[in-house]
Amino acid sequence: MLKFYTLTQEITPEHRRRIFPLLFDWCYLEDAELRNHFQQVATLEEAEVAILPIDLGYYLKHGQKKEEERFIQSAKEAHKKVWVYSGGDFGTTLSEEVTTFRLGGFHSKMNANTNVMPSFINDPYEVLLTGTWFPLTKTEKPTIGFVGNAEGSFNKWLKEFLIYGKQSLNRLLKKDPTDWQSFFPSSIIRFQMLQKIKESSRVQTDFIYRNKYRAGATNEEEKRKTSLAFYQNIEKNLYTFCLRGSGNFSVRFYETLMMGRIPLLIDTDVRLPFHDRIQWHQHCVLATRENYIEKLVDFHQQHSEQELKKIQESNRQLAKEVLNRKAYFIAISKEIMSS
Structure with a gap:
């Protein structure tokens, strides 16, 4: 079971459409199956992964770059893996020290820590x-x-x-x-x-x-x-x-x-x-x-x-x-x- 930490105060109804995709199922849909594989913990020290809760672009466009950097730096100092979601058509490349999830980009320009997500399709x-x-x-x-x-x-x-x-x-x-x-x-x-x-x-x-x-x-x-x-x-x-x-x-x-x-x-x-x-x-x-x-x-x-x-x-x-x-x-x- 993977233990993760995130900023719960940022998981609000207003952020529903820009939240990290895993957290959408976890927080808004409260999916039971995920409880068999993940565990949300209250402190960074308990976690194996620190998840930046909102789309990276939101922080960068709304004058909250320091908050995003502070979260990542704290996780790195605690020697935790960091997951970041870069949404939208284009996405933003970050350093190799974080794991980025995005919909697309150019394979030859993305580092090994960039995970491309599928477009999640309803049947x-x-x-x-x-x-x-x-x-x-x-x-x-x-x-x-x-x-x-x-x-x-x-x-x-x-x-x-x-x-x-x-x-x-x-x-x-x-x-x-x-x-x-x-x-x-x-x-x-x-x-x-x-x-x-x-x-x-x-x-x-x-x-x-x-x-x-x-x-x-x-x-x-x-x-x-x-x-x-x-x-x-x-x-x-x-x-x-x-x-x-x-x-x-x-x-x-x-x-x-x-x-x-x-x-x-x-x-x-x-x-x-x-x-x-x-x-x-x-x-x-x-x-x-x-x-x-x-x-x-x-x-x-x-x-x-x-x-x-x-x-x-x-x-x-x-x-x-x-x-x-x-x-x-x-x-x-x-x-x-x-x-």
Whole structure:
């Protein structure tokens, strides 16, 4: 059982949406299963891990950098491991002396103490889709789907460039503490790559382009309809195209795994969860912007129908049993306790 210490006075209703993900289940949901693997203690001296309770960006943006530094320094002086959550699309890199949890970033630039978390996805079959899950059979050509923001217009490029310029200026002026980013107009690049797939005679495509997030849905019924169309597209296609968004990670990648389908993930120097333990090439088609059509076709041809069904089953099991929030942190705790 892993003993942790945190600043309980900061766990308030106002901080619910920015709290360290483990503490969300522990404090707000009071999950019973976690009690078998973690124990909250009252003092730093009793703990094995000190958890900074709120998203790092909150401290840095709200003039509380000294409070964050004081907490980390106290833990280090007590020779305790420190866990920090850096939320949002971009995240912030800290020293190697703390363990950082974040959604994305660039693998070649992150240190060994940076843990990439999955995007924690609710099972669509429990909250949205009717019927039960089933694996798809193999077709002659690989069938690939996509529903989302993809547009090739100059106006879209200009809009993304202006957003990038504002973000870069804020980083330069120290108003934004997140890591520096190069310009990556994701919706433009996504559209261009999807068009190349459509032009290929070796692939069967099923694409629905949106020019706004969730097709501009503004109420719950519209959101439900767009979500339904999104997941139905994944459900009926063996593969789904997955490319990073603003941050260097793809939520669609984890949604595809949860649906028990196979992601075609474009590697933009990504780091995946448990990258040194999970054999990710067994769960997805990992490709570059130069070879993604060839990789998709080769993967499809090299696997039998039985193998493809097993991959689909394995992906859904992985998402449900390993990449959910509780299981993720339980696995981290077991790793620490066994070291």
